[in-house]
Amino acid sequence: MTLQAQDLTLALGGTRVLDGLSAGFLAGQVTAVLGPNGAGKSSLLACLAGLRAPDSGMVLLGGVPRTDIPRRDLARRIGFLPQTADVNWDVDVGTLVALGRFPHRGRWGETEADRAAIAAAMAATDVAALSGRVVNSLSGGERGRVLLARVLAGSPEWLLADEPLASLDPAHQLDVLDCLRGIAARGAGVIVVLHDLNQAARVADAVVLMRCGRIIAHGPPEAVLTPALIAETYGVSAHVGHTPDGQRFIIATGRC
Numbered sequence: 001m002t003l004q005a006q007d008l009t010l011a012l013g014g015t016r017v018l019d020g021l022s023a024g025f026l027a028g029q030v031t032a033v034l035g036p037n038g039a040g041k042s043s044l045l046a047c048l049a050g051l052r053a054p055d056s057g058m059v060l061l062g063g064v065p066r067t068d069i070p071r072r073d074l075a076r077r078i079g080f081l082p083q084t085a086d087v088n089w090d091v092d093v094g095t096l097v098a099l100g101r102f103p104h105r106g107r108w109g110e111t112e113a114d115r116a117a118i119a120a121a122m123a124a125t126d127v128a129a130l131s132g133r134v135v136n137s138l139s140g141g142e143r144g145r146v147l148l149a150r151v152l153a154g155s156p157e158w159l160l161a162d163e164p165l166a167s168l169d170p171a172h173q174l175d176v177l178d179c180l181r182g183i184a185a186r187g188a189g190v191i192v193v194l195h196d197l198n199q200a201a202r203v204a205d206a207v208v209l210m211r212c213g214r215i216i217a218h219g220p221p222e223a224v225l226t227p228a229l230i231a232e233t234y235g236v237s238a239h240v241g242h243t244p245d246g247q248r249f250i251i252a253t254g255r256c
């Protein structure tokens, strides 16, 4: 199964934020989308998720134009975690996470499968202990994990997550990265916007580097997270090394 962006263009406020962008994403993989602020990463995710219609080009899900797929199907198949973690009503954690099952609900209410998916999502994001808390009383990181749990509860075929690690402490960042890997291992496609090159190197099967609404490079992390491509994308020089256990690390050493 693939999710494809085909020749997407999008202008916002008179600026072209996606500029003829094409890319194919594979199920069973984690793809990290990286690039400087304003590169168009969130706009790409919004088009893939169907939250924004591109000015031209199309998104294909399993070869079918997204616009030909019924909305309820799309809601079941694509889970979207937006960049901002605002919750504008007084809802408790358990209720909010359970809302993630909404696209699967039949007329008979919550089923055993719904309850199992909700429990698994809360365990994967370490929020079960917060279940009775009002979401707006949580810290930013706790709220971020609850919102991720809500998306995971929907067991989407595709998880599109826009900076899910923002405001998480290092332990929970590692937990969420492991969780994303687990989702991909179970066959779903994960597309995640990240700013940290090391987290991308750790989690991704494929990396997309974006700049000015275009793709600079798309491929395995070792082929894409190179000093030359990092310089072209971000305008910084970088040192790439390996830890004793073979993990790649990348340090931005200065502007170039």
Ligand SMILES: Nc1ncnc2c1ncn2[C@@H]1O[C@H](COP(=O)(O)OP(=O)(O)OP(=O)(O)O)[C@@H](O)[C@H]1O
Residues within 6 Å of the ligand: 012, 013, 014, 015, 017, 035, 036, 037, 038, 039, 040, 041, 042, 043, 044
């Ligand atoms: N509603 C809007 N109206 C006008 N311009 C917009 C709008 N939304 C986004 N933009 C602009 O489009 C460009 C791409 O924005 P986008 O949020 O996709 O970038 P990004 O790569 O996700 O950035 P960041 O890393 O800062 O989150 C930016 O220059 C942004 O200012």
